[in-house]
Amino acid sequence: MKNESINQTARAPKELQKEITSSRNQLSIGIPRESDRREKRLALTPEAVDMISEAGHKIFLESGAGDGINYSDNVYSEAGAVITGREEVFSSDCIMKIAPLTPDEIALVKKRASVFSMLQIPDMSASALQAMSEKNLNAVGYELLTDSGTFPIRDSISEIEGMAAVSVASELLNNERGGKGILFGGITGVSPAEVVIIGAGVAGTVITRIALAMGATVKVFDSDLKKLRKLQKEVGLPVFTSVFQPNVLLNAFRSADVVFGAMRFIDEPVRFVISEDVIRAMKRGSLIIDIRITQGGCFETTCLLPDKEQYVFEKHGITHYCVPNVSSRVARTTSMALSNVLTNIILQMNIAGGIAPAIQKEGILKSGFYMFSGKTVNPYVAKCFNLPAHDLGLFLSAF
Numbered sequence: 001m002k003n004e005s006i007n008q009t010a011r012a013p014k015e016l017q018k019e020i021t022s023s024r025n026q027l028s029i030g031i032p033r034e035s036d037r038r039e040k041r042l043a044l045t046p047e048a049v050d051m052i053s054e055a056g057h058k059i060f061l062e063s064g065a066g067d068g069i070n071y072s073d074n075v076y077s078e079a080g081a082v083i084t085g086r087e088e089v090f091s092s093d094c095i096m097k098i099a100p101l102t103p104d105e106i107a108l109v110k111k112r113a114s115v116f117s118m119l120q121i122p123d124m125s126a127s128a129l130q131a132m133s134e135k136n137l138n139a140v141g142y143e144l145l146t147d148s149g150t151f152p153i154r155d156s157i158s159e160i161e162g163m164a165a166v167s168v169a170s171e172l173l174n175n176e177r178g179g180k181g182i183l184f185g186g187i188t189g190v191s192p193a194e195v196v197i198i199g200a201g202v203a204g205t206v207i208t209r210i211a212l213a214m215g216a217t218v219k220v221f222d223s224d225l226k227k228l229r230k231l232q233k234e235v236g237l238p239v240f241t242s243v244f245q246p247n248v249l250l251n252a253f254r255s256a257d258v259v260f261g262a263m264r265f266i267d268e269p270v271r272f273v274i275s276e277d278v279i280r281a282m283k284r285g286s287l288i289i290d291i292r293i294t295q296g297g298c299f300e301t302t303c304l305l306p307d308k309e310q311y312v313f314e315k316h317g318i319t320h321y322c323v324p325n326v327s328s329r330v331a332r333t334t335s336m337a338l339s340n341v342l343t344n345i346i347l348q349m350n351i352a353g354g355i356a357p358a359i360q361k362e363g364i365l366k367s368g369f370y371m372f373s374g375k376t377v378n379p380y381v382a383k384c385f386n387l388p389a390h391d392l393g394l395f396l397s398a399f
Helices: 002-010 014-024 046-054 073-078 103-108 126-134 152-173 202-213 225-235 246-255 276-280 326-352 355-359 379-384 392-396
Strands: 028-031 058-062 082-084 094-096 114-117 138-141 194-198 217-221 240-242 258-261 287-290 312-315 318-321 369-372
Touching: 046 058, 046 073, 046 326, 073 082, 103 126, 126 369, 152 202, 152 258, 152 287, 152 318, 152 326, 194 202, 194 246, 202 217, 202 225, 202 258, 217 246, 225 240, 240 246, 246 276, 326 355, 355 392, 369 379, 369 392
Parallel strands: 028 058, 028 094, 058 082, 094 114, 114 138, 194 217, 194 258, 217 240, 258 287, 287 318
Antiparallel strands: 138 369, 312 318
8 A cells, every 4th residue: 555655746747846845844934914105016916926826835815916017906816816904914924015125014913024125225224224124034135036147127127218208298397287398309409408417327217218218318427337338329419428537527517408317326336426516507487306225315505305195306407306206107017027026936935945045145135135133134225324234155055
């Protein structure tokens, strides 16, 4: 009888073997509804939920969480998610969200859970990190995830934000929105709009490409010559570029119709901020769009907003657009981009046998941790909050 049982197991269909393997590595994954009413993005789309459920994981979705990307509870349910309340969602092994945990959410998360979210330093606090530490949480920042020198989520979000920012600029320049009444681009016989871009990263490159295609005059500034050269090469058209030379920068701002703040500050040793004196020299009726508000802002006039709920305001006669997370304007597209990366990470955890085994490998997941078992393990995050930075490798050796 014993040999017969062994033979039956050996002859089991591959589907059954897959089911047995999946059950051993099963995770409960919670997708909560975001607390901020402006945040419409979601970490996983129904298509991603379907793939993850097939791998054997249990997904709990807070009712209404998909409304912002126009996916109903029913669609998520058909994909394999369990539609439930907030407390059950936050009782999951792994929480997949967009904004960092709020104090109320930290209170709901169970001990030793893993939390995946954006790394929005201005929205975080030392007290929140302390509360996370007391619960021995693991925390991953999407923008920190890197694979072979690239940043899949950071670059995707930047690309989307660059495109969305141009759309915003076009709206705010027209008369209907109180703008100067000019086209973002240009037409025959009329001087084109003058555009200044601070930052030659992914977002800056996208803005440059679109602005040039629309006929605008473009000037790009960055502290990194390598990034400026890369932008020139990728755009494939002549474009004015410069480092932050004070006189050149001031003259560019004086004639600009639109200025975009697109410099990345995550995990960077130096932060460049355009002073208020430069802003004051701009033409009245000009426009500033800062897409880096969640990282502290690119301009002195946007770093300290006059009102946390007033994200579009006028100062020195210049309209400032400082709405956080411009990619939330196209939340469905952004959620799809997030899902493309996060689905693969979750499936990797499934193959490895859980989160701890997965991060012992030199892969994308390991790079994203800024807290492990309640200890800060990312130097950039630790520096922002004057906390000690621990070596992740030392903790992993215990597993």
